[in-house]
Amino acid sequence: MKLQIRHFIDSGHILPDTEFLVSKGCARLHGHTYAVIVDLEASDHMIQGGMLIDFKAIKEVIDKLDHKTLVYKETHQALYNSLLELNFEQVVNFPYIPSSENITRFLAESIWAKWSFLEKVTVSVCEGYKGKERANWTTHSIK
Secondary structure (H helix, E strand, O other): OEEEEEEEEEEEEOOOOOOOOOOHHHHOOEEEEEEEEEEEEOOHHHOEOOEOOOHHHHHHHHHOOOOEEEEOOOOOHHHHHHHHHHOHHHEEEOOOOOOHHHHHHHHHHHHHHHOOOOOEEEEEEEEOOOOHHHOOEEEEEEO
8 A cells, every 4th residue: 555645834944054055045044835745655454444544644743844943953052042932832953954855854754653564654855845847856765
């Protein structure tokens, strides 16, 4: 059985200003609309109540990042502390630098951890989605 869930979220983030960062604007706090595609695979015998996993349950995992500011404390401790003082529920202490690649990885790992019966989880994320013609995607798979 295969499932595909397509969802959108809006999140803010900041990347450290390193020699690897070409777009220096990303070293400032900013936000994007992210398109997220989740592909799941599991054996048919895992279907319960007529479904493998409720689509809403997958969207709830993704929505933990919706309208949040993702900050990696290792590189932006002062910013994290300032945002925390302003609105605790808005700030997420992200476990790694919140690049598109790492957001994709985080979502795949979160889904994999929650539903251990899955045979494969693939998450694709487009940062700054502006339609199919202008979409750049990152993908992370776990089997």
